[in-house]
Amino acid sequence: MNGSRPWWESAVIYQIYPRSFQDSDDDGIGDLNGITERLPYLVDLGVDAIWISPIFRSPMKDFGYDIADYIDIDPIFGTISDFDRLVAAAHARGIKVILDFVPNHSSDQHAWFVESRGSRNNPKRDWYIWRDPAPGGGPPNNWLSEFGGSAWEFDPTTAQYYYHAFLNSQPDLNWRNPQVVEAMREVLRFWLGKGVDGFRADVIWHLIKDAQFRDNPLNPDYHAGRPPNEALVPLYTTDLPEVHDVIATLRRTIDEFPNRLLIGEIYLPVERLVAYYGRDLGGVHLPFNFALLNVRWDARCIQSLIAEYEGSLPEGGWPNWVLGNHDRPRIAGRVGARQATVAAMLLLTLRGTPTIYYGDELGMPQVDISRERVRDPFERNVPGIGVGRDGCRTPMQWEAGENAGFTAAEPWLPLANDWRSNNVAELRGDARSILNLYRRLLRLRKETPALSVGAYRPYAVDEDLLAYYRELNDERLLIVLNLTDRPQALKLEEGAHAKILVSTRAERDGERVPGIVTIVGDEGLVIDLASR
Template structure:
């Protein structure tokens, strides 16, 4: 696949650093822990690791409130530790992607401390400050994503500042050229150290309405939904000017060879694809979360895939995501058998897949007792199920008491089934979901049809979604996925050859077309 870029034929593996591997016994994962586990990623066969934020931070939102964009939090290690990790990852052929969080800083960042020092401070306009409304309240009705108003009053200077998330996370003013220059220099700092790309946090929020107009009400809002959804984010998100910012970021990366720009974007499909940019000068991969929210049945999944493929602009490379640090794990959403089916779907669709750590083990959300809750969203809006801790729990490496993750007290509980569900045990099991992931990845890397080939929908019949992948010079492959709880027969031409089944209980060879409940297969067509 030498005629494609690494991120087109590669697989991205997301690491939540607090939970991957602890090396010093404090119960929190760190960079040295990631370095020690690089062999797992190489063995699994992925191509890149994306590390969630590791910068100095008061940890009000666990690293998404950054106090220094060009450093490493002591919790995770040092710049020397990062450089060593980067060097050893590259030695194994692994790319390294960092989280870039440009929408907001910590309220402890030196920039914000200067900004709030006085109305006349040179950095005042680096953030979004506004006078109170006529009644003394917030300047407008914008809400925060984690509950409550998006505005906090500063007694010392008599103005409000805006924060799309916690009050400890004031939003930067991306209309200010000095802010843009400073943040683009952050990208250059890490690119100069050898980082291979960035996943840009909440990229669609960076520019706000210049007039700070009220957001309109969402008439479809229901009480079980998050408070932020009471309003349509018309003026506080996805403003037209954002695309100029994304193009500037892309321009910085393009000055370095083969660097990758990923954008986190929770928007309807027709607005999501706009982030590829004019003439493909935006994000290389605007994250596609369609599978995260789709109903789990053949017809709906087929519709999602078809609509996404049709919406892609010419030259736009697709990508797929099943889980991440903000969403329920795929095994929790679809069950154990469904998680195996999802693995085959993720790794056989056209485009770049992103795999969330622990999903290769079929790890489910871990229940968190009220006294162990860490996530500020859960604390601000309790009882609504928005807590993200259950999907951020430690990686179970073995069946020991603390799962090989730490010698101390883990910062979040370990999965209660870790004695059976762990890397060491599942690696020895020839039919485990971990073995399935490894075999799927090996098959994908060995077949151009799966890695970069053409996608063609075959049919949806009952509970079965089937599609084919094609590459010049190779036999075409058919993927058939039975989303139902009963066996289903697929009509196939003569002479098809089974390559892999999700149950790993069939031998490679002739295939009669009968799929078991929630079984998927990859077959080679003659």
């Protein structure tokens, strides 16, 4: 806790895609012992918590999001003992550990599903979603898989279809069944009992499906080149009102353990996203806010987005921001390497809990994966329209040595072309690097309550320049972000005694500024207005 505040309000979360962070046993795939080995780096960077994408036993059809055993570690990543050592080592360094929780679906190799598909009268039959064929044959309705094709898979053993929102090897659990709810609560309790500090719940808005199994309506805005599942509006398969009761039950489970965090993955417009804070804030603590993943990189658009989000939050709801994750193209690939530094300052100076995606602190690029190296099942199922996620999951770039210091074997995905120059070892020694910018901003957040938990207030905006205050008590900071490559000027408030605390150009740190501040192209500034 920070005074009376929960720890996550002032924390910075760092997402680790474990297959790609550090390989300790030279099989080309990252693992738990590799994460433990790199904890000193995370301490030096200045993050407060690590969120680890799925590490549970899995056939790896969707690289861990198809779980065959919710309370065991996959041998690719190590053992339960390795996990216990990681948690102990992280806690000893003041770092919290957040796990991925995948409640919507299991692997078809999970013992629950093996039993469920055994016969129509199996005790676990209703743990999954089974339906008879349509009257004329074929799938029960028109529901589509997120990964392409029908969301219904015919099982000849029992002559029924089961529902899968993703791969046909990822059958959806039936969250209308109280036995499923209790079994998954026990999964949470198992890991919480091991000292886990929280969970990020995968696709949590998918958990409840329409009890009448009505067809989803056609999407009038669908056009060629978009993922095929978008041809329908998921009216009856996502974001149903009953999902909030399920989430409230999960939250009560989390609350059985002190100071634990529940994050929800929810891709919805802001006005629907904020409902996931729950009645009386009894839902997820942080419904992930992905708005920056898709916003047009324009100052007016970003300010409008911030205003809409801040204005939609329920009373007492704490905001959060995300610039990148394992499903979306890298920020440097979206806005360019120079603007990636401005994006970093935006992420780490907005009000709320930021999540950094591993490697973004290096400006790692989005990697173009050749067809023969594609591993992502989404891209394999729906090729040619740019849905592949491999390009943002490539190995962490640690040094200029063999395979960037990630592994001594062939990496499971190819490295980015720039790894020999763009890596931790090289950037750590360059005071002007994006890595050192992240370090300076993270240090400033820890030293400056106005930045970590203070209020947000807009100052000025046009198409090119975004400026806003962060304030708490006597601390007053002005953040100014130039979203162009052209110099800009901004008049400061009358009588301000201003000093630059952090610039994306390190040589300006500590500079005192007059009544008008000049911001060079692709620059961001954190300015102390209370300076004397």
